[in-house]
Amino acid sequence: MGKLEVASRSGRIITTIDINGEATVSELKRKFQSYSRKYYPARQRFSLPVKAGEKRGVVLEDGKRLADYGLAEGGRVDFKDLGPQIGYSTVFFWEYFGPLVVYPLFFFFPQYLYPHIKSASPPVHSLVQKLAVAYWCFHYAKRIVETYTIHKFGHATMPIFNLFRNCAYYWGFAAYVSYFVNHPKYTAPNQTLSVACLGLAVLMQLGNLRSHIILANLRAPGEKDYKIPRGFLFNFVSCANYTFEIWGWLLYSVAVQSLAAWMFAATGAAQMVQWAIAKHSRLRKTFDGKDGRPKYPRRWIIFPPFL
Structure with missing residues (x-):
């Protein structure tokens, strides 16, 4: 000893x-x-x-x-x-469960959440509003399922403060976006355009799912060694999962034509760009082609042809 x-x-x-x-x-x-x-x-x-x-x-x-x-x-x-620490999966569950519950409240209970709007009968939701709430719920339900079936975390825990910070962000934006998109006086944009955009947004979410599966298969649980992601959009973009995520929310924003939705998309995109730049730099540094290590191929970071 x-x-x-x-x-x-x-x-x-x-x-x-x-x-x-x-x-x-x-x-x-x-x-x-x-x-x-x-x-x-x-x-x-x-x-x-x-x-x-x-x-x-x-x-x-x-x-x-x-x-x-x-x-x-x-x-x-x-x-x-x-x-004090808390498990990643626990944080992810609560930050995603909140929007899954908060957003539909404004859709299903407008009489309680818009008490200042006097109406003899409950508002009739447009097709755009119905598809928007379906897309929103699909997205966060998908995230919860991915948390427990696909994602593999390099670290078991994170500071417990992150739970409150992340929940404030996701739950707050869910209420903010839903309040305006489901408002009784909301005027739906062109229906054909909105339906097409939300349809494409679903495809972006499926692309994001495929990207997460590829990333999950790169390492066993608990491993910290990085491997070069290959296949699908990863042959061209370092952070394909973020690319699909950003496109999904941009298309959602075009579909609902709400400033609140655009703000949510822009805020999320700004954060993902920071993460993507850091990860791209880490991959290039790790795979430098020296001492038998493979050299990281030339790729866009997250958003071709701009970044």
Whole structure:
């Protein structure tokens, strides 16, 4: 057995742990939990001390041995408390379940949600409104099913704050968009155009589903090593799943002709573009064609021919 010092990021020694260099980082986390029960493994992050010229130390990965990082008797690791954690699938379920419930409320219960609109009889919904609520529910039902049957997460948990932030975004926009699209005084645009756009939007969602299946098959659960996505639109675009997602919401916005829908589409697209640029950069850096690694092919990032 050897002794390993655990320090805070400020350099203060928190405790010393007896552990063999052949032990894994996961075993280190279980040992450290015995020091303080509140620091369950998902809440812990260990890294090597920051070296001169570095901004941050190398983060220790769960499956690797301490010896892989050169940690021996008298070594030191820095500890960071990641805060209370929650499972990815739990966050995804609640952020998608909200819009699935909130949006239809304005469609089915206008008498309660538009009390200022005086009418002798309930409003008659146009075909566009009916198809719009069907598309919206299909999209979020699909997302929930994907969460439990397709998606594979590189990390098991995320900070619990993300649950409240993500739910505020999705639930808030669901109410905002639905309020105007299902408003009793809503005037439906050209029906032929709207039906065609929503039909194409469904095809975009199916393309998004196909893209998620391809990504899910790239690695086993818990793996962090990236592989080059190939096939389907991935032969031309690095983040085909985001491409289909953006096109789906743009088509929905054209179909319903609502400023609220356009704002939702633009906000989501802006976030996905940021994620796509980061992922494209990571793929190019990982697959640089050196030391036997394949070279990442030339592709658009997310939105040909512009990006």
